Amino acid sequence: MSRRTPRLLAATLAVAALALGACAEKADDAPGAGSSSQSAAAFPATVGNITLDERPEKIVSLSPSVTEMLFAIGAGPQVTAVDDNSDYPAGVPKSDLSGFQPNAEAIAGRNPDLVVISDDRNKIVDQLGKLKIPVLVTPSATTLDDTYQQITDLGTLTGHPTEAADLTRRMRDDIATLVKDLPQRSEKLTLYHELGTELYSATSKTFIGSLYAMAGLENIADPADADNKNGGYPQLSQEIIVKADPDFIFLADTKCCQQSADTVKARAGWSGLTAVKNNQVVALDDSVASRWGPRVVDLLRAIVDAVAKVPA
Secondary structure, three states, rough: OOOOOOHHHHHHHHHOOOOOHHHHHHHHHHHOOOOHHHHHHHHOOEEOOOEEEOOOOOOEEEHHHHHHHHOOOOHHEEEEEEEEOOOOOOOOOOOOOOOOOOOHHHHHOOOOEEEEOOOOHHHHHHHHHHHOOOEEEOOOOOOHHHHHHHHHHHHHHHOOHHHHHHHHHHHHHHHHHHOOOOOOOOOOOOEOOOOOEEEEEEEOOOOHHHHHOOOOOOEOOHHHHHOOOOOOOOOOOOHHHHHHHOOOEEEEOOOOOOOHHHHHOOOOOOOOOOHHOOOOEEOOOOHHHHHOOOHHHHHHHHHHHHHOOOOO
């Protein structure tokens, strides 16, 4: 994920988005093609204004979240190229293609029969449409239902509707199991989610913020973007964070910015925060914390596990 500027950071993480360790592994191990008769029966397949007469065999994914979804539903063998930020699962056909600055000529050079992207940057849909290359746009999810729908749509277009349905069912079941046993508290615990050292955060109106809400946490960033002018990703000041004194600090900048419980403690004025004193600074995987794919279950599990350690 690029963090070259604060604005790009917020935008990138808004396109942010997420675990299903066991479930994803099971899906990754599933046969990619299925029977030819089943595939043939699934086509023509339509999603929105896209209709594919045959199962696509040369898919280009320009979204890390979509890449994870495709491999999780068993469509991995049909993916011939992914963008330069897709890095999961291991062994994806990474290329120099960019989802942030998509180039129609470079994409067309891959001879794809389906392109999936999360943002119609550079009017890439129109450009590829003129070349008769179908493009599915899967916008940044704002709810879990968005994720489930995108997985379903990908299953339809790739010839893996059953695998997609199985995946969403397992995700729903895993998430329900994770949240049902959380202790009931008379007062909500508070959290600060850090996107980067510039102190950008994510409110409850965002995808990641909704997961914290599911875990029963109160987000200290919410008042800073009550009117949603920052799209749910406000930049907080150190003074705001210190005054709010959150019970938890979740770091989504451990890889990009090498942040940790120790670096947080070393910040001026932060050593006295409740989260620091109680060892409740939680290091997240940057990629998992900024994607809305199947690994959202892993992310929620990390949040729930942290919360469950605090006595009710």
